[in-house]
Amino acid sequence: MTTRVELDIFEGPLDLLLHLIKKSEVSITDIPIAAITEQYLATLELMETLSLDVAGEFLVMAATLIHIKSRMLLPPDESDVEEDEEGDPRGELVRRLLEYQRFKEAAGELERRDILKRDVFVRSPEAPEETETVGFESVSLFDLISALRAVLDRLPKDSAHQIVLETFSVREKMSQLLEDLHRRGKIVFQDLFQGAASRLEVVVTFLAMLELVKIRAVKIWQEEPAGPIVIAASAPLEEAHQKMAGEPIEEDIDGT
Amino acid sequence: MERDQLKSILESLLFASEGPVTIHRLDEVLEGVERSEISSVIQELQAEYDASGRGFRLAEVAGGYQMQTARENADWVKKLYRDRPQRMSRATLETLAIVAYKQPITRAEIEAIRGVDVDGVVATLLDRRLIRIVARKDVPGRPFLYGTTPEFLQLFNLKDLSHLPTLKEMEEMTLPEQEGGAPSAPPEETPPESSEQ
Numbered sequence: 001m002t003t004r005v006e007l008d009i010f011e012g013p014l015d016l017l018l019h020l021i022k023k024s025e026v027s028i029t030d031i032p033i034a035a036i037t038e039q040y041l042a043t044l045e046l047m048e049t050l051s052l053d054v055a056g057e058f059l060v061m062a063a064t065l066i067h068i069k070s071r072m073l074l075p076p077d078e079s080d081v082e083e084d085e086e087g088d089p090r091g092e093l094v095r096r097l098l099e100y101q102r103f104k105e106a107a108g109e110l111e112r113r114d115i116l117k118r119d120v121f122v123r124s125p126e127a128p129e130e131t132e133t134v135g136f137e138s139v140s141l142f143d144l145i146s147a148l149r150a151v152l153d154r155l156p157k158d159s160a161h162q163i164v165l166e167t168f169s170v171r172e173k174m175s176q177l178l179e180d181l182h183r184r185g186k187i188v189f190q191d192l193f194q195g196a197a198s199r200l201e202v203v204v205t206f207l208a209m210l211e212l213v214k215i216r217a218v219k220i221w222q223e224e225p226a227g228p229i230v231i232a233a234s235a236p237l238e239e240a241h242q243k244m245a246g247e248p249i250e251e252d253i254d255g256t
Numbered sequence: 257m258e259r260d261q262l263k264s265i266l267e268s269l270l271f272a273s274e275g276p277v278t279i280h281r282l283d284e285v286l287e288g289v290e291r292s293e294i295s296s297v298i299q300e301l302q303a304e305y306d307a308s309g310r311g312f313r314l315a316e317v318a319g320g321y322q323m324q325t326a327r328e329n330a331d332w333v334k335k336l337y338r339d340r341p342q343r344m345s346r347a348t349l350e351t352l353a354i355v356a357y358k359q360p361i362t363r364a365e366i367e368a369i370r371g372v373d374v375d376g377v378v379a380t381l382l383d384r385r386l387i388r389i390v391a392r393k394d395v396p397g398r399p400f401l402y403g404t405t406p407e408f409l410q411l412f413n414l415k416d417l418s419h420l421p422t423l424k425e426m427e428e429m430t431l432p433e434q435e436g437g438a439p440s441a442p443p444e445e446t447p448p449e450s451s452e453q
Contacts, residue, residue, distance in 0.1 A: 011347060012372030057372050100369055102424055107346070107353040109421035114413045120315070120324040121333045123274060140346060216343070 011141050013061035014100045016043060019142040021097075028097050031090055033072055037065040046145060050203060068093060139220045139229055144189075147229055148206050151193045155202065168201055171244070173208035174217075178240050181218060181233040189220075189229035215243045257289060263297050270301075276320030276410065318409035319416055351377045352386055356408065357423050360390050360401035378402070386411065 018028075020039045026032055041062060047054050071089035088094075114120045181187060192209060196202045209231065212218040217240035220231050233240065269282060279298075283291050298321060302314045315324045325333050344352075351374055354366050366374050381387040390403040404417070414420065 012370060014371040055372065061371070096369075096371070100371065103350055103354050103357070103369060106357060106421065106423055107349040110353055110356075110412050111349060113421075114324075114327055116411045116413065117337075119327050119330050120313075120413065121330075121337075122322055122324050123271075 012055070013040075013058045014097060015140065016040060016058070016142055017061070017093075017097060018101060018104070019140065019146075023146070028101070029094055031094070033065065033069045033090060037062075037069050040065055043142070043145060046149060050145075050148075050207065052141075064093065139222055143222070143229065144206075144210075144220075147189050148202070151190060151202055152199060155196075155199060168204040170204055170208050170211060173204050174212055174244055175241075177205070177208055177212060178217065178233065178237060178244075181231065182237050186230050186232035189231060192231065212240075215240075217243055259293075259297065262286070262289060262293070263301065266294065266297055267301060270314065270321055270323055273322070276317045276322040276406075278320040281320070315413060316415045317413055318406045322410075324413075345377075347372075347374075347377050348380055352381055352404075352408070355381070355387050355402050356404050356417070356420060359403035360393075361403075362393050362399040362401055364399060366402075 017036065017040065020036055020043070021028055021031060024032070024035065024039070026036075044054060044058055044062060047058075068089045116122065177192065180192075193202050193205055196205055209218070209220075213220055217233065217235050218231055219234040220229060222229055235243070265286065266282065269285060270277060279291060279294055282294050283289070286294065298314065305313050311326050311329055312323050313326055315322055317324075347370075350370065351366060354369055355361055358365065358369075363374060363378055366378070378387070382389075384407075385405055386408045387402045388405050389400045391401045392398040393401050408414075409416065
């Protein structure tokens with residue numbers, strides 16, 4: 001049985017590519033297509049394992065990458081010149097990545113401005129209680145997936161062959177995480193998985209955390225770029241439980 | 257009218273208004289006073305508030321003037337408001353940035369830049385009145401063109417669209433970040449990500 005998580009924090013294939021390029025410390029204008037394609041496909045596979053909704057756009061991009069990779073292997077074709085000026089099969093992709101990155105940076109600039117109801121406030125006709133404050137999500141889904149991969153990689157390899165029948169429910173894990181967060185204040189991402197013995201438990205814990213983000217019961221942020229990812233409760237315990245109760249959460253995953 | 261009296265009246269007008277007030281509107285209220293004098297008194301007020309360490313400022317937002325709390329007191333003011341954050345996701349913020357810089361723009365054009373479907377995000381932005389439909393594009397299908405609203409300017413404390421942070425040129429972004437050239441490891445040296453079974 002699968003659990004399908006759809007995220008509001010929806011991010012696309014260009015985000016994933018920029019993330020991988022940055023992580024590999026390579027230049028956008030000179031992407032090592034073979035290596036990046038491999039990493040891209042591996043991430044897609046992990047997302048499928050997590051039953052995250054992998055939208056069609058991700059698959060289209062996978063096909064594009066494989067196509068570029070194959071063209072890179074062929075000798076430059078004279079008749080191809082019309083297609084992209086420099087005859088580099090990566091040309092169009094590079095242009096799209098640069099264009100997209102410009103707007104990502106512009107979004108960052110906007111976020112750093114004095115934002116109404118976050119940094120500055122004005123007199124408002126409503127009573128203060130009615131007004132909501134504005135905040136921004138600061139960790140990307142791909143940062144989370146990278147962090148999850150690191151946790152999975154550290155698990156003992158043989159744990160996949162345990163013959164213990166275990167059942168974890170996402171809902172149970174959500175309750176447990178909430179209790180922990182309220183008891184301990186904020187928790188570093190890696191520590192969420194302390195004591196998790198199997199891949200299954202790690203995955204269920206991760207899904208539970210995503211669900212909590214989705215219902216706005218917890219918040220996730222990084223105190224500095226590339227710093228540790230931190231999780232804390234963002235609503236009183238009771239309110240969080242109410243939200244959970246009102247939320248359709250998919251059925252349990254059986255450990256088989 | 258004495259300048260001190262004008263200053264006092266302007267201060268009351270700005271204090272009493274709920275949204276940004278334009279010079280034009282102030283001029284209508286203060287019949288017979290030169291616009292240039294209004295502007296100069298407003299600047300004087302701005303300078304006084306900044307210099308005196310008061311808990312409020314006079315900001316120029318969305319084409320008008322508006323009193324705002326001082327940024328350094330944000331945490332205290334937040335405590336007065338109930339802590340119920342209305343968050344803006346990265347996807348929403350990026351889409352908003354694209355509309356802001358490229359307006360008027362169609363949904364298909366936004367999707368071409370972001371590489372994903374933006375139906376939900378555009379609906380959210382319309383719902384929050386940060387963007388609006390400004391026209392229809394004269395192409396087959398006559399798709400809607402979107403642009404930003406005065407609420408957008410207010411949210412980001414912008415005087416007008418010309419005060420948006422400058423968008424980097426594509427050429428600038430291709431330059432290596434560090435001197436001495438960008439690190440470009442050959443592909444085979446990049447450690448492959450461990451893949452899942």
